[in-house]
Amino acid sequence: MTAAVFTAPAQRTDRDRMVRAHAAAARELRVAASGSLVWGWQGRTLGRRADRFWLRLLCAPLEKEGGHLWEGTATAQQALPRSIPRPALHHVLDWTAGVHAYRAELTEYVPTRPLETGSPVLKREVDLPxxxxxxxxxxxxxxxxxxxxxxxxxxxxxxxxxxxxxxxxxxxxxxxxxxxxxxxxxxxxxxxxxxxxxxxxxxxxxxxxxxxxxxxxxxxxxxxxxxxxxxxxxxxxxxxxxxxxxxxxxxxxxxxxxxxxxxxxxxxxxxxxxxxxxxxxx
Missing domain, CATH: 3.90.1200 (Aminoglycoside 3'-phosphotransferase; Chain: A, domain 2)
Structure with missing residues (x-):
C-alpha cells in the first residue's frame, strides 16, 4: 500500500512533461481530452476525461517500467468477471521518451463521481442505501x-x-x-x-x-x-x-x-x- 497523496509532481518540469505526454496520447488514440486534470499518487499518474472515455497516463523511469502496478489494469480487464462493476479497458498505448516510460489507458468513463476526491480518507459521513x-x-x-x-x-x-x-x-x-x-x-x-x-x-x-x-x-x-x-x-x-x-x-x-x-x-x-x-x- 502506498501513501495516496493525490497531487501534481513537485517539479514544474515534471508536471509539464506529464501534461504534454497525456496530450500526445490523446492525439494518438484520437480522442479529445477535456475537463480537470486528476493527479494520482505523487503525480505518478494523470487522468482526464476524453470524449466518452477516461484517459489515464502512467509514468515510470525506464528501469522501473512494468511490474505489478503497471500491468494491473490490463490484467484485471482480462481476468476479473464482468459482473464486477468497474470501468472497461478499451486501449493501452506504451512508449518511451528519454529516461521515462509511459502507458496510456483508455477506459470507460464513469459519470458517477467517487465518494471522495483528492484523498482516500473519508471526510464526511455517507448515507448509502x-x-x-x-x-x-x-x-x-x-x-x-x-x-x-x-x-x-x-x-x-x-x-x-x-x-x-x-x-x-x-x-x-x-x-x-x-x-x-x-x-x-x-x-x-x-x-x-x-x-x-x-x-x-x-x-x-x-x-x-x-x-x-x-x-x-x-x-x-x-x-x-x-x-x-x-x-x-x-x-x-x-x-x-x-x-x-x-x-x-x-x-x-x-x-x-x-x-x-x-x-x-x-x-x-x-x-x-x-x-x-x-x-x-x-
Missing part, C-alpha cells in the same frame, strides 16, 4: 473467486514490519483471496457502486480489503460502524481479523511516512483495540 452495500459485497465476493498468480499482500511484509507498527509478533496469513488491494473512498462511486483503479489487485488475506476501507473511514465513526455491521461475518472471523490487522499495519506505515496525518490518532486507537497493546510511536 442498502442496495449499494449489497452490490459492494457481491462485487468483492465475485472478485474473491478469481484465480490469479498476482500477489497484492505478502507474508514477507508482515514478518518484517508487523512488530514495528503494531507492537505484536507477526501473524501468519493462512487464508487468502483475490481482491482489489486499494479499497478506499476515492476508488468507490455511488450510488450506483463502481470500483475504480484495479492496478493493485491480487491475492491478499481474507478481510484485507474491508479492513482498508474501514481504516480509511475512522474519521467518520458512523460510516465505520456501518462497515463493521455489513461485513461482520468477515471482520469477526479469525481469518478476517488477520486481514484487518495487516491492513491497519500497512496504513500505520503510510502514516509513519507522513501520509494522512488526520488518521494517525484514530488509527492507533483502533489498532490498540484490536491487539490489546499500545501502538509503538514512530
Amino acid at each position: 442498502n442496495a449499494w452495500w449489497q452490490d459492494l459485497k457481491q462485487a468483492l465476493a465475485d472478485a474473491s473467486k478469481t484465480p490469479t498468480s498476482r500477489v497484492a499482500v505478502r507474508q514477507g511484509w508482515v514478518d518484517k514490519s508487523f512488530t514495528r507498527f503494531l507492537g505484536i509478533p507477526p501473524v501468519q496469513i493462512t487464508a487468502t483471496q483475490t481482491g482489489h488491494g486499494d479499497l478506499h473512498w476515492a476508488n468507490l462511486t455511488g450510488p450506483p457502486v463502481v470500483l475504480l483503479d484495479w492496478e493493485g489487485w491480487g491475492r491478499m488475506p481474507v478481510g484485507f480489503d474491508v479492513g482498508v476501507l474501514h481504516a480509511y473511514s475512522l474519521t467518520c465513526p458512523g460510516t465505520a460502524h456501518r462497515i463493521r455491521q455489513e461485513f461482520h461475518g468477515v471482520l469477526d472471523s479469525p481469518e478476517g481479523r488477520v486481514g484487518e490487522l495487516v491492513a491497519v499495519g500497512q496504513l500505520l506505515q503510510v502514516v509513519d511516512r507522513g501520509g494522512h496525518p488526520e488518521l494517525g490518532t484514530p488509527l492507533r486507537l483502533h489498532a490498540a483495540s484490536l491487539t490489546g497493546v499500545p501502538v509503538p510511536q514512530a
Whole structure:
C-alpha cells in the first residue's frame, strides 16, 4: 500500500512533461481530452476525461517500467468477471521518451463521481442505501473467486514490519483471496457502486480489503460502524481479523511516512483495540 497523496509532481518540469505526454496520447488514440486534470499518487499518474472515455497516463523511469502496478489494469480487464462493476479497458498505448516510460489507458468513463476526491480518507459521513452495500459485497465476493498468480499482500511484509507498527509478533496469513488491494473512498462511486483503479489487485488475506476501507473511514465513526455491521461475518472471523490487522499495519506505515496525518490518532486507537497493546510511536 502506498501513501495516496493525490497531487501534481513537485517539479514544474515534471508536471509539464506529464501534461504534454497525456496530450500526445490523446492525439494518438484520437480522442479529445477535456475537463480537470486528476493527479494520482505523487503525480505518478494523470487522468482526464476524453470524449466518452477516461484517459489515464502512467509514468515510470525506464528501469522501473512494468511490474505489478503497471500491468494491473490490463490484467484485471482480462481476468476479473464482468459482473464486477468497474470501468472497461478499451486501449493501452506504451512508449518511451528519454529516461521515462509511459502507458496510456483508455477506459470507460464513469459519470458517477467517487465518494471522495483528492484523498482516500473519508471526510464526511455517507448515507448509502442498502442496495449499494449489497452490490459492494457481491462485487468483492465475485472478485474473491478469481484465480490469479498476482500477489497484492505478502507474508514477507508482515514478518518484517508487523512488530514495528503494531507492537505484536507477526501473524501468519493462512487464508487468502483475490481482491482489489486499494479499497478506499476515492476508488468507490455511488450510488450506483463502481470500483475504480484495479492496478493493485491480487491475492491478499481474507478481510484485507474491508479492513482498508474501514481504516480509511475512522474519521467518520458512523460510516465505520456501518462497515463493521455489513461485513461482520468477515471482520469477526479469525481469518478476517488477520486481514484487518495487516491492513491497519500497512496504513500505520503510510502514516509513519507522513501520509494522512488526520488518521494517525484514530488509527492507533483502533489498532490498540484490536491487539490489546499500545501502538509503538514512530
